[in-house]
Amino acid sequence: MGSPVAARAENAWLRSYPFWDAYFAVVLITTVIAMVADGGPPIAVGLVLLLALCYVLFGRSAVRADAIPVRESWWYAASMLVLVTGAGLLEPAAAIALSALVPMAFMSLRVAHAVVLTAAFFAAPVLNGLTPAGEDPLQILLALAVGLPASALLGTFISRLYQQNRERAELIEELDRTREELAEVSREAGVLAERERLAGDIHDTLAQGFTSIIMLLQAAEAVRGADRHVALAIRTAKENLAETRALIAALAPPALDGTSLGQALRWLAEGFEVPVEVTVRGEPVALPATVEAVLVRVAQEGLANVRKHARARSVWLALDYGDMAVRPSVSDSGSAAVRLSVSDDGDGFEPASTRDGYGLRTMRARVARLGGIVAVAAAPGAGTTVTVELPCSPC
Numbered sequence: 310m311g312s313p314v315a316a317r318a319e320n321a322w323l324r325s326y327p328f329w330d331a332y333f334a335v336v337l338i339t340t341v342i343a344m345v346a347d348g349g350p351p352i353a354v355g356l357v358l359l360l361a362l363c364y365v366l367f368g369r370s371a372v373r374a375d376a377i378p379v380r381e382s383w384w385y386a387a388s389m390l391v392l393v394t395g396a397g398l399l400e401p402a403a404a405i406a407l408s409a410l411v412p413m414a415f416m417s418l419r420v421a422h423a424v425v426l427t428a429a430f431f432a433a434p435v436l437n438g439l440t441p442a443g444e445d446p447l448q449i450l451l452a453l454a455v456g457l458p459a460s461a462l463l464g465t466f467i468s469r470l471y472q473q474n475r476e477r478a479e480l481i482e483e484l485d486r487t488r489e490e491l492a493e494v495s496r497e498a499g500v501l502a503e504r505e506r507l508a509g510d511i512h513d514t515l516a517q518g519f520t521s522i523i524m525l526l527q528a529a530e531a532v533r534g535a536d537r538h539v540a541l542a543i544r545t546a547k548e549n550l551a552e553t554r555a556l557i558a559a560l561a562p563p564a565l566d567g568t569s570l571g572q573a574l575r576w577l578a579e580g581f582e583v584p585v586e587v588t589v590r591g592e593p594v595a596l597p598a599t600v601e602a603v604l605v606r607v608a609q610e611g612l613a614n615v616r617k618h619a620r621a622r623s624v625w626l627a628l629d630y631g632d633m634a635v636r637p638s639v640s641d642s643g644s645a646a647v648r649l650s651v652s653d654d655g656d657g658f659e660p661a662s663t664r665d666g667y668g669l670r671t672m673r674a675r676v677a678r679l680g681g682i683v684a685v686a687a688a689p690g691a692g693t694t695v696t697v698e699l700p701c702s703p704c
């Protein structure tokens with residue numbers, strides 16, 4: 310077995326199949342011995358023996374099928390009916406084989422079809438008068454009145470037991486999946502908690518330390534006057550403080566609690582070093598939490614890239630709801646879609662000759678997990694635009 314789910318699905322019913330094989334073999338051998346002892350004709354014995362071949366060719370597959378009936382079920386039903394009827398007309402002892410064939414009819418066919426097949430099985434004993442010497446018609450009717458319902462009851466019980474066992478296996482599989490999903494949720498919650506703790510530690514140590522360094526350097530500059538080295542130290546400390554704050558923002562959970570996605574983007578824009586214009590177009594819809602979280606992370610990463618590389622004077626965040634200008638690959642499903650773009654008027658670059666950095670690779674991975682796409686448009690001296698398009702089929 311390749312997985313715990315598959316191992317647990319290997320239930321008692323499946324393990325019983327070898328016993329059914331053995332039971333069929335014992336009944337078949339008993340039937341042949343009884344027929345030979347009763348002086349039955351060889352052709353009748355041959356017909357019964359052919360049941361073994363049909364069981365190997367069709368019966369085992371029909372009985373073991375996950376969903377019944379299958380094509381082999383009909384082949385096996387036809388072969389059982391023809392062979393046992395022929396053998397029963399020639400030798401009444403062949404009816405012993407019905408004790409194995411009737412349960413297998415219910416295991417390989419639906420109940421209604423199996424009941425009809427069982428009734429057909431009794432045709433030979435009825436025509437044969439149950440014994441070579443014949444019997445009273447009343448006894449024949451009594452035997453049918455008892456035997457047929459008993460066979461149908463047993464077969465129905467077997468069929469229902471099989472169905473309940475399959476449902477139990479499916480329930481176990483579903484419970485296993487649920488357990489795996491809960492474990493994943495728990496793991497993600499632990500990761501988020503650790504990221505939040507790390508963000509708090511960085512804020513309380515590095516960020517506060519850089520702030521103190523800047524204040525001390527500014528005080529020293531005020532006492533000593535302008536100094537190139539002090540000014541360089543102040544600028545370096547400010548840059549590192551900005552990087553630290555960006556790291557805190559990336560580690561902390563997205564600012565979405567109690568706010569809309571547009572408000573969260575505006576909150577990000579307020580703390581940025583250069584002016585950021587936030588635009589929301591289209592009719593806002595309720596997005597899945599995972600989609601909103603990814604969009605906030607994309608905005609954070611886009612602003613971080615602007616800070617690190619662009620030397621921009623202005624930045625634009627644009628959030629579009631609906632199918633407007635969204636690529637067919639995202640909106641073909643007919644569901645709503647959302648698009649976020651981060652644009653700047655900075656230095657730009659040549660996308661064809663520049664490899665994606667870690668931030669952009671992370672952004673692509675996050676978006677791809679939700680079935681979205683990332684597009685980068687840039688040119689040297691003409692700024693950069695990063696566009697993310699996501700479907701929101703659960704909306």
